[in-house]
Amino acid sequence: MDHFQYAIFCLLALMRFGDKLDEDQIKKIEAIQRKILLRLGEVNVLNLFPVLSKIIFRKQWKELLQLRQDQENILIPLIKARIEAKGLGSESVAYVDSLVDLQLTDEKRKLNMGEIVSICAEFFNAGTDTTATELQWIMANLVKFPEIQEKVYQEIYQLVGGNQLGGILNEEDMQKLPYLKAVVLEALRRHPPGHFLLPHSVSEDTEFKGYVIPKNANVNVMVAELGWDPNVWGNPMEFKPERFLNSSNDHDHDEFDITGSREIKMMTFGAGRRICPGYALALLHLEYFVVNFVWCFKWKHVNGDTSSIDLSEKQKFIVVMKNPLQACIFPTVQST
Numbered sequence: 001m002d003h004f005q006y007a008i009f010c011l012l013a014l015m016r017f018g019d020k021l022d023e024d025q026i027k028k029i030e031a032i033q034r035k036i037l038l039r040l041g042e043v044n045v046l047n048l049f050p051v052l053s054k055i056i057f058r059k060q061w062k063e064l065l066q067l068r069q070d071q072e073n074i075l076i077p078l079i080k081a082r083i084e085a086k087g088l089g090s091e092s093v094a095y096v097d098s099l100v101d102l103q104l105t106d107e108k109r110k111l112n113m114g115e116i117v118s119i120c121a122e123f124f125n126a127g128t129d130t131t132a133t134e135l136q137w138i139m140a141n142l143v144k145f146p147e148i149q150e151k152v153y154q155e156i157y158q159l160v161g162g163n164q165l166g167g168i169l170n171e172e173d174m175q176k177l178p179y180l181k182a183v184v185l186e187a188l189r190r191h192p193p194g195h196f197l198l199p200h201s202v203s204e205d206t207e208f209k210g211y212v213i214p215k216n217a218n219v220n221v222m223v224a225e226l227g228w229d230p231n232v233w234g235n236p237m238e239f240k241p242e243r244f245l246n247s248s249n250d251h252d253h254d255e256f257d258i259t260g261s262r263e264i265k266m267m268t269f270g271a272g273r274r275i276c277p278g279y280a281l282a283l284l285h286l287e288y289f290v291v292n293f294v295w296c297f298k299w300k301h302v303n304g305d306t307s308s309i310d311l312s313e314k315q316k317f318i319v320v321m322k323n324p325l326q327a328c329i330f331p332t333v334q335s336t
């Protein structure tokens, strides 16, 4: 799992800052992000009465502010280096460029450095563990069900055959692999990393299916239960990617609509205005890693016994594997 997390984190860092960071820098950002995330979970109470809590929980506030300072000390030099590189004519594109250029029209100003740090940090937090955990769920299923792994492999083989010996498959190749996409969607349905969305509320009293939801009441959407609804999905607890092949009878829309804009059958990324802004990126990254993992390596359980792969869940920040996947990888013929 650490390897998956590290790989995703490096990729997100490259997208943020437009340049590969060295391992030491990555580890530093990762460590501070994790510390803040863990600390924030513990100090929720500080939000209740901010003024009062600053006096009562002085020590906790101080620690939190120190962590924020540490975060700025790491991220601001990277943001400044990016601004400088852009000024010197760097042709690569980075997320930080958009944040630096962004004009807040209502307030007639640009983002300040503190805000840029917060937005970069939010994207690391929201994008790393979710994607890495989902990647682990997918690979666990491919190891547990070797026939599904073989189907993914054969689909790639049919597409590129011997033309791409040992090569990496790219974004264009992935568009032609419907079974791969089905595997990713099935994992997102069966093992959503968040069993609930972020809490929502209604801005006015609202009636829904005969129930009145009062203004400002918290609304929690049960994501996992939606994806496991037996009225919508046959044998919902079974891992069956085929259910996403030709999922729509509407030939104008052959692909499954994960955004729920046509019909809501699962909500792993939410739906509507507050849908996860990173959903397309997450799908791309998951497909990219899975396709190359399977093309270059055969994945097997460490002790060779697929029945010992335990798909039980454990609730951490998100829902992770209770017993993380332990796999051995063997180079496929193509990569030798």
Ligand code: HEM
Pocket (backbone or CB within 6 Å): 122, 123, 124, 126, 127, 128, 130, 131, 134, 192, 193, 194, 196, 197, 198, 199, 267, 268, 269, 270, 271, 274, 275, 276, 277, 278, 279, 281, 282
């Ligand atoms: C498998 C991967 C991912 C899953 C399952 C996932 C899921 C979600 C969900 C369920 C929400 C809450 C939506 C709601 O409350 O209605 C959310 C919010 C968010 N996600 Fe993702 N996400 C993933 C990856 C990413 C990535 C890669 C990024 C960015 C790099 C990202 C950025 C965000 C942000 C910034 C929010 C907060 C949006 C807001 O406050 O409105 N997520 N995500």
